[in-house]
Amino acid sequence: MIAKISATENLGGALGYNFRKVEKGEASILLAAELYQSKEGRYTMEEVFADMEALIPKKCRTKKTVFHCSLNPHPDEKLSDELLAQIAKGYMEALGYGKQPYIVFKHNDIAREHIHIVSLRINGEGKKINDKFEKRRSKKITDTLERKYNLIPSSKIADKVMNETPKIDTTRGNIKEQVANIVRMVLKHYRFCSLGELNAILSAYNLTVEEVKTEFRGKKYDGLVYVPTADKSNKVSTPIHASDIGRGVGYTAILNRIQKSKKTVKPLIPTIRNKVLQTMRTSPKTEEELRQRLEEQSLRVFIRKNESGRIYGITFIDDKQGVALNGSRLGKGYAANIFNGYFSNPTDNPFLDEMLYGSPSVHLDQSATVHPSQLNTEESDNLVDELIEDIADGSFLPTGNDDWKEAAWQRKLRKQSKVKLRQRKH
Structure with missing residues (x-):
């Protein structure tokens, strides 16, 4: 079971979203706590809103006073309303919201039934409910509930969603909807530290993301566009701006x-x-052969080459852990130029050198990170390769200057300016 928690100051929006589903027959109310119920046993949007709003002080230090959460069992689970209500109650009590007013909705507008819970983040005295390490605590609670009620583990939910998400197919139409489904799934299940690593993940779905810079009335704006591609990464459709997809997929x-x-x-x-x-x-x-052997280790690899065939980027993807890591992020001895040198001459394998990478008999978790000075490569070559990989990954954008030293200098200036800006704010 996966829990997705959000905080908002818009109580009417959170309640309205769920009550509109009820009006359309796409949701039902499973449970309510500490809220007014009419003689007919019904809850209305107006009465629930009034009950909750009355508990929010006019002068409240907490801005985002509304708790909104969805609990998502595995798509193959068919749980009764009574069991879903028990799960919701147990979840709220364990998270510290047991004495709060809250209402639970069951959504059935899609094949995967799930529940939404709306509550308040402040108690009757106007004090904020403890939300420290909220998501971490939430994960422990859902794990406990899975064991208690013998539910399918959340890890298998992610596997099912990822396995059932198809590649972009421009012949099917609704390209924007296809892109939105893929991007939201990837952002939900994967971690990445650069645009290059994100693109390594998206490549499996025939999709890439690019940064765009625009200027309007003298102001500069950064944005992203998502571009459907063919299997060989050739663009096959008009780029779709992140703002056309919706919230949560843009630059910020x-x-x-x-x-x-x-x-x-x-x-x-x-x-x-x-x-x-x-x-x-x-x-x-x-x-x-590298791809095949990495698959045996439950890893995928995404290799980027320039026109001359030189490897300038390599990313390793663990779908189970939901993470993509550039080679250079694993250590200097795993940067792209090391793999380029190896595949240029596979008979000379630096990874067999115990002085550089440690003895094979050493426990795997103690594998050493290689310092650049230990490698049989000039330091300047390493620096150039790191810079090329940074450009490919979107760590910074090329400035139009082919001189790598100039580009590195400009990157240093940008970092310094960011520090000065932060100091001014403080």
Whole structure:
């Protein structure tokens, strides 16, 4: 069961969304707590809104006073209304909302039945309900509920959604809807730290994302467009602007996702790095052989080449963990130019060098990260390859200057200016 929590200050919007579903016959009310019920046993939008609004102080320090959550069982689960109500009640009590007013709706407008819960983030005294580590606590609660009621684990929900999400097919029409479904699924289930890593994930669905810069009335704006592609990454359709898809897929949302991912991917790096190392020590002779052997380790690889065939980017994807990591993020010894050198001469395998990568007998989790000075490559070559990979990944955009030192200098200036801006705000 997957829980998706949001906070808002729009009580009417959260209630209105669910009550409109009820009016259309696309939802029903399963449960309500601490709310007025008419003599007929009914709950109306007006009465529920009035009850909740009366509990919000006029001068409230908490801006986003509304709690809105959806609980999503596995699509193959067929749960009774009574069981869904028990799950909702148990979830709210464990999360600290057991004494709060809340209302539970069951949505049946799509094949996957799920429930929505609307409540308040402040108690009767105007104090905020504890929301520290809310999402982490929520995950532990849903795991406990899965075991208690013998539900299909949430990890299998993600697997089912990912496996059933088809590639872009321009002959089917509704391209914007296809793009929206893919992007939202990817953003929900994957972590990435650059646009390049995001594109490595999207490539499996014949889709790519590009950054665009525009200027309007003297102001510069950054944006994103999503472009359907063929199997060989050739563009086959008109780019679709993120704003045409809807909220949560635009420039700011992607940047926020990148920042959050940078904090959460670190514990996964050693395991993925060791899988790559173990695979490379089998000395695959071709890129296709590398792909096949990585698949045995439950990893996918996305390789980017320039027109001359040089590898300038490599990304490893773990679909089960929901993460994409560039080679250079695993360590200097896993950067794109190392793989380019290897496939240029597979008989010279640097990954077999125990001085550089550690002994094969060492436990996998202790695999060392290689320092650039240890490699049989000039430091300047490494720096150029890192820069090329950064450009490919969207860590910064090319400025029109082919001089890599100039581009690196401009990147340094941008970082410095951001620090100054933050200092001014404080």
